Amino acid sequence: MNMWQKAIEDAVQKTKVNMERFGDLFPHVSDNDVYLLNPNDDWTDGFWSGILWLCYEYSGDQAFREAARKTVASFKQRLEKNVALDHHDIGFLYSLSSKAQWIIEKDEAAKALTLQAADVLLKRWRPKGQYIQAWGPEGDEHNGGRIIIDCLMNLPLLYWAYEQTGDAKYKEIAVTHANLSRRYLVRGDDSSFHTFYFDQENGEPLHGGTHQGYRDGSTWTRGQAWGIYGFALSYRYTKDPLYLETSKRLARYFFERLPEDNVVYWDFNVPVDADTKRDSSASAIASAGALELLDHLPQDDADRKFLEDGIQRSMNGLVDKYATIGKPDAQGFIEHGSYHVRGGNAPDDYMIWGDYYYLEALLRLEKGLKGYWYE
Template sequence: MTFSRRTLLGAAAASPVALSAAPAEASSSLFRESLDYALGKLRQVAPNVTSFPEETKFEKWVYVNSGGWVGGFWPGMHWLAFLDSGDEQFRKWAVESALRLSPRRTDTSIHDLGFLFYPSWVTAYRLTGDASWRDGAVQAASSLIQRYNDKGRFIRAWGALGTPNNAGRAIMDTMMNLDLLTFASEQTGDPRYLDVAVAHALTTRAKFIRPDGSTPHVFDFDPETGADIGPNTNQGYSPTSCWSRGQAWGIYGFTTMYRRTRRREFLEAARKLADFALDALTPDHIPVWDYRSPLAPNDVKDSSAGAIMACGLIDLAAASGRIGYRLAALRILDALCRTCLTTRSERHEAILARGTRNRRIEVGIEVSLPYGDYYLMEALLRVLKPRELARAIGL
């Protein structure tokens, strides 16, 4: 008789006694060593970094001066390092790099203001109490809600406001930008931000999630009427495939929205996405870049999808009361620490190898990515210092 991973996960969740014998928590020494490695790498590389890492080429960071959509992760890594170590040098690097994002607070041309300002400015506010960080994050949230399309009830993905190209596109990644909006409502008492976040999450749940729990990267709408056009993709293999990083964004994002609102449909959405991804996961516990690539399960991996998924699953276990999700997360995290760190190369500037930026257009294959490094550190801290991390990122 054979069992799917979904069946085993359900059995694990229903049998806490059996779980006590699982090896999941036995990796704590490995996790501590891996986080120490991450902090050491940051100490080595940060003095020479004056911009925002975007990806590696030949083991060295390539930068995007504006921050692109990834600019929040570099200061975010330093805030996490400061949280773990108490080293004021990490705090200094975090502040310096976060402040370089200041001009982006009023940027209405991008949907990723949550990625830019949550790990950097929101975390800064929670760790320092300095109201200027809070006010800047709220200003960024005010810029983000201008991208909301009230006809289709979604936040527009790419393109400057008022331009026709991509005007009707929503993407799974935006689930991760919604917590900036919930933070703004919490801090200001203004419900508009939360209302937009809930509306976008409900639309994503209704339009993106297939009956089997898989998702496309993109869903297109008529921007004038809000009418459905249908699923599409930008970074996945096809409109009918399942890009693993997008699936991970969804697990994390829907779980977060459940915690903020206690709306049961968001928890159910997170579980459905998680169950599909865990069924599709290969025995090495590192996600293939697209679960439905014709070459899967033997196509290139995306370690960043694994790191994001581990964070989301740990959160989902707590939200759902199903410890099986935590065990699955710890196995992923164990695999990342054993097989994906850059420990074999002293010249490497990043922490996590085996990332895939955009396999579909052959950009960034087998590279390191700042979000891979950031979410690896976050996942390690979720295990090693959960109370401290909860204070920093609002768990």
């Protein structure tokens, strides 16, 4: 059994135990190594569903399938009751739950639910500014003109809806937002802003900023990772070479800055000392995203070897030094993720999205399973 297989088997076993621990609740981040649970009312709840579907595809164990299907039923109720859906993370919620079920089982009810979710995401579209608003109600004084780099991972829900329906509005909005993100969130040195603000009335660009990074002009490592993966997915759906180029630029910036143990700190510009927090989830996302990027590069591409080495270094670092292999009671797959360091919110804990992308990257490497961002 190679190291990837060992890590996958460990994650699958932990998921089986977690199914009993969590019951009908959803894990978010941990506190003292115990996952905090919620009744499907947070932006992160799709990642648990995605982990269950990945475990089912890998193992064929019907227990994972039944647990995953139960989460989809919960997401159906969440949409019907409109529980905590007033944000842009609808793609994270429904791509990894109901869309995953459609991809695996071709369940028509799951497809219909996912299309309804895409319509919920469209409600975040602001025609005056030509962007998808990240947070808050329309007209919100602070967030009304804000986009964030995370949203690139929600756009695949709209691309998919276009493919399923032929309705051009889904793709047009996704492309418009991706282009705006490329222009204003990606800097000339290939780093990235976490957020950018626009005038709500006329769409004029105002300034870059951050919410979870070290400072407005720094590069939040998880944001850089979202950009790697998100632009690679926009390329998959549109074949616009500018998206491929942007994903490569962001990936090179990320992997050129790996620290000695190959797992990144929470921000590329934060002063580093013995107490500086890591973000293992950023390394997991970047690895999965770079694996997606490699799917689109020819074998003789000048950046291919560098990207392959970066992925290997990152994943080796996670498996060797951050994974909970050999800790059967651990609830998370990888330690030392960070949610919001400056805000004091889970600065050094398990992150359910870190666990998801870690497992997705492992399954890409070992089995060619690629998650649920596209069919």
